[in-house]
Amino acid sequence: xxxxxxxxxxxxxxxxxxxxxxxxxxxxxxxxxxxxxxxxxxxxxxxxxxxxxxxxxxxxxxxxxxxxxxxxxxxxxxxxxxxxxxxxxxxxxxxxxxxxxxxxxxxxxxxxxxxxxxxxxxxxxxxxxxxxxxxxxxxxxxxxxxxxxxxxxxxxxxxxxxxxxxxxxxxxxxxxxxxxxxxxxxxxxxxxxxxxxxxxxxxxxxxxxxxxxxxxxxxxxxxxxxxxxxxxxxxxxxxxxxxxxxxxxxxxxxxxxxxxxxxxxxxxxxxxxxxxxxxxxxxxxxxxxxxxxxxxxxxxxxxxxxxxxxxxxxxxxxxxxxxxxxxxxxxxxxxxxxxxxxxxxxxxxxxxxxxxxxxxxxxxxxxxxxxxxxxx
Amino acid sequence: xxxxxxxxxxxxxxxxxxxxxxxxxxxxxxxxxxxxxxxxxxxxxxxxxxxxxxxxxxxxxxxxxxxxxxxxxxxxxxxxxxxxxxxxxxxxxxxxxxxxxxxxxxxxxxxxxxxxxxxxxxxxxxxxxxxxxxxxxxxxxxxxxxxxxxxxxxxxxxxxxxxxxxxxxxxxxxxxxxxxxxxxxxxxxxxxxxxxxxxxxxxxxxxxxxxxxxxxxxxxxxxxxxxxxxxxxxxxxxxxxxxxxxxxxxxxxxxxxxxxxxxxxxxxxxxxxxxxxxxxxxxxxxxxxxxxxxxxxxxxxxxxxxxxxxxxxxxxxxxxxxxxxxxxxxxxxxxxxxxxxxxxxxxxxxxxxxxxxxxxxxxxxxxxxxxxxxxx
Numbered sequence: 001x002x003x004x005x006x007x008x009x010x011x012x013x014x015x016x017x018x019x020x021x022x023x024x025x026x027x028x029x030x031x032x033x034x035x036x037x038x039x040x041x042x043x044x045x046x047x048x049x050x051x052x053x054x055x056x057x058x059x060x061x062x063x064x065x066x067x068x069x070x071x072x073x074x075x076x077x078x079x080x081x082x083x084x085x086x087x088x089x090x091x092x093x094x095x096x097x098x099x100x101x102x103x104x105x106x107x108x109x110x111x112x113x114x115x116x117x118x119x120x121x122x123x124x125x126x127x128x129x130x131x132x133x134x135x136x137x138x139x140x141x142x143x144x145x146x147x148x149x150x151x152x153x154x155x156x157x158x159x160x161x162x163x164x165x166x167x168x169x170x171x172x173x174x175x176x177x178x179x180x181x182x183x184x185x186x187x188x189x190x191x192x193x194x195x196x197x198x199x200x201x202x203x204x205x206x207x208x209x210x211x212x213x214x215x216x217x218x219x220x221x222x223x224x225x226x227x228x229x230x231x232x233x234x235x236x237x238x239x240x241x242x243x244x245x246x247x248x249x250x251x252x253x254x255x256x257x258x259x260x261x262x263x264x265x266x267x268x269x270x271x272x273x274x275x276x277x278x279x280x281x282x283x284x285x286x287x288x289x290x291x292x293x294x295x296x297x298x299x300x301x302x303x304x305x306x307x308x309x310x311x312x313x314x315x316x317x318x319x320x321x322x323x324x325x326x327x328x329x330x331x332x333x334x335x336x337x338x339x340x341x342x343x344x345x346x347x348x349x350x351x352x353x354x355x356x357x358x359x360x361x362x363x364x365x366x367x368x369x370x371x372x373x374x375x376x
Numbered sequence: 377x378x379x380x381x382x383x384x385x386x387x388x389x390x391x392x393x394x395x396x397x398x399x400x401x402x403x404x405x406x407x408x409x410x411x412x413x414x415x416x417x418x419x420x421x422x423x424x425x426x427x428x429x430x431x432x433x434x435x436x437x438x439x440x441x442x443x444x445x446x447x448x449x450x451x452x453x454x455x456x457x458x459x460x461x462x463x464x465x466x467x468x469x470x471x472x473x474x475x476x477x478x479x480x481x482x483x484x485x486x487x488x489x490x491x492x493x494x495x496x497x498x499x500x501x502x503x504x505x506x507x508x509x510x511x512x513x514x515x516x517x518x519x520x521x522x523x524x525x526x527x528x529x530x531x532x533x534x535x536x537x538x539x540x541x542x543x544x545x546x547x548x549x550x551x552x553x554x555x556x557x558x559x560x561x562x563x564x565x566x567x568x569x570x571x572x573x574x575x576x577x578x579x580x581x582x583x584x585x586x587x588x589x590x591x592x593x594x595x596x597x598x599x600x601x602x603x604x605x606x607x608x609x610x611x612x613x614x615x616x617x618x619x620x621x622x623x624x625x626x627x628x629x630x631x632x633x634x635x636x637x638x639x640x641x642x643x644x645x646x647x648x649x650x651x652x653x654x655x656x657x658x659x660x661x662x663x664x665x666x667x668x669x670x671x672x673x674x675x676x677x678x679x680x681x682x683x684x685x686x687x688x689x690x691x692x693x694x695x696x697x698x699x700x701x702x703x704x705x706x707x708x709x710x711x712x713x714x715x716x717x718x719x720x721x722x723x724x725x726x727x728x729x730x731x732x733x734x735x736x737x738x739x740x741x742x743x744x745x746x747x748x749x750x751x752x
Contacts, residue, residue: 005398016392017389054432056610181611190612191567213471214469237432239384240613240616243615
């Protein structure tokens with residue numbers, strides 16, 4: 001129950017054990033075509049070009065930065081957490097002039113702040129993190145995308161922690177390039193990076209004069225391989241694609257909106273439980289992720305000791321904060337296959353016991369509050 | 377029985393189905409430490425720094441180029457096949473001044489040619505492909521490494537097709553940076569790229585002033601994650617690491633030298649069979665790979681039709697040549713778990729039938745010749 005990797009659906013493991021075929025086998029391209037279509041649904045990307053890259057979520061981030069920034073051009077980053085810093089670092093490595101709009105970790109930007117910064121800086125590319133695993137905060141994308149498009153800029157959205165468990169809806173929001181990972185909300189093992197690219201971003205990519213230095217993540221070459229001519233590029237990790245297709249099929253069977261609602265309800269019940277215990281959430285109500293919850297560590301309590309008790313006595317892994325939030329928050333994941341009523345109740349009982357053992361006196365029963373939340 | 381991906385050992389699939397743990401879990405680092413040690417054995421890299429990168433063999437190539445070339449500095453490439461061209465392309469993308477020593481596809485460079493070129497060009501980095509999957513030719517590395525070291529240059533060796541099935545021996549040969557893939561000779565699914573780096577290459581890496589643009593494949597950051605401080609870099613594909621460890625354990629159980637000998641014997645039997653059928657090998661004797669065999673397509677025969685018969689009537693996949701060898705050679709793989717006496721004999725019978733059906737009259741029985749080769 002940390003920020004990922006998450007529990008993997010047993011059907012996904014079974015799919016990964018199917019015999020490997022060649023990377024140019026018509027059967028493999030049937031699998032990648034299924035993945036492409038199913039990704040279109042979870043991304044809410046009707047008209048987009050979708051694929052899964054042969055690397056983890058961070059490879060998705062690098063593909064977005066490498067393919068859509070041009071050396072010397074301005075890239076604006078909304079920075080309020082760890083992964084915003086990572087995008088900035090990649091932007092600098094690829095030669096972009098990175099300008100940052102900064103807020104404390106866990107505080108989303110308002111529509112006015114977002115629009116004001118973009119209009120002032122007039123960047124070519126704007127990057128934001130939709131769901132920050134380091135803080136538990138959601139950054140809505142609509143105002144960013146509207147402002148960016150009004151000056152002809154492209155928008156990159158990091159959806160590593162939101163895809164498959166919270167609404168991403170790139171078409172409706174206007175995100176041009178969104179990437180994610182195969183774990184977390186999709187509940188497959190880590191190893192692939194879904195990515196989706198809008199028609200206008202694709203046009204910018206095709207108009208690019210010099211290819212990016214990144215060859216392995218060059219989207220033009222990858223498009224030629226996965227789609228179109230099926231020209232050999234690399235030997236794709238076949239087993240991981242089998243697994244991802246199965247994971248996406250499970251999402252389609254559950255229904256995307258039902259899945260979001262499951263995540264929302266379990267999040268609300270967990271928060272009710274945490275607040276009953278007397279903990280305060282780090283992120284303001286309405287701005288919280290449903291998949292990664294960050295209650296503040298109570299005064300005088302050592303979060304590491306609580307977490308050690310949780311794993312040693314109850315077999316439950318959660319993580320702590322890091323960077324400016326080190327020692328200040330717990331990070332509790334409820335993602336994909338792990339987001340269940342059973343896990344919420346089990347966790348709250350174990351967490352209460354671990355907190356008590358460290359000398360903390362809960363205000364009320366967390367489990368009872370969560371149960372009331374489910375019944376409401 | 378193509379150039380890869382190869383058949384996967386059932387034990388590897390079983391390992392990949394084990395529950396995913398966190399990417400910072402002590403158990404995971406136990407797995408990566410096992411992988412590091414076992415890779416040291418197959419690479420013949422006692423003193424090297426070894427790891428598996430979270431991408432396919434081509435990501436290994438890009439990691440080598442990105443981390444060990446400096447923009448503006450000279451990189452020499454020995455070019456006699458497809459993957460040599462790919463290294464050259466990557467070198468140019470990372471800003472190296474690429475100089476090429478060229479020969480026709482499938483003709484290895486002599487010691488004199490290699491040394492002469494290096495002494496003339498005085499590059500900072502030299503790249504060669506140890507085993508060329510596009511041609512079936514082996515390029516010995518000793519003369520290249522000796523010449524490169526005499527002028528203080530580093531050597532990058534592509535061992536994608538040789539690792540685990542033919543002697544690579546980076547320490548003895550002097551290869552500073554060698555990379556490979558998890559499929560082919562290691563008989564795991566594609567998805568990871570083993571890499572090994574010598575002490576002198578590591579020193580050059582540490583002395584590097586500006587990091588490479590490639591962040592995902594930045595070896596300094598990866599070293600901090602997999603080894604040393606275990607500082608978070610990316611969420612490694614846990615399941616693939618389970619699989620790779622199991623594949624490497626299978627190699628250790630068989631014994632590396634016995635495994636090479638198995639590949640050599642099966643290769644010799646296959647060649648005896650192909651020559652009995654009247655086909656000529658594209659690569660000169662003594663310069664051939666044991667894992668990828670390239671008989672020339674007989675005059676007047678359409679290789680695509682033969683290959684289609686093979687897969688449709690016998691369920692055996694082999695590939696044809698491409699680039700300058702398109703239509704001119706067959707590419708028959710005998711790698712890892714696929715390199716067996718049963719496969720050699722089964723293939724020769726099926727191949728003979730497919731050739732006959734296309735109007736070719738074999739000189740003698742391929743299967744009988746292969747059996748004699750085994751008995752000799």
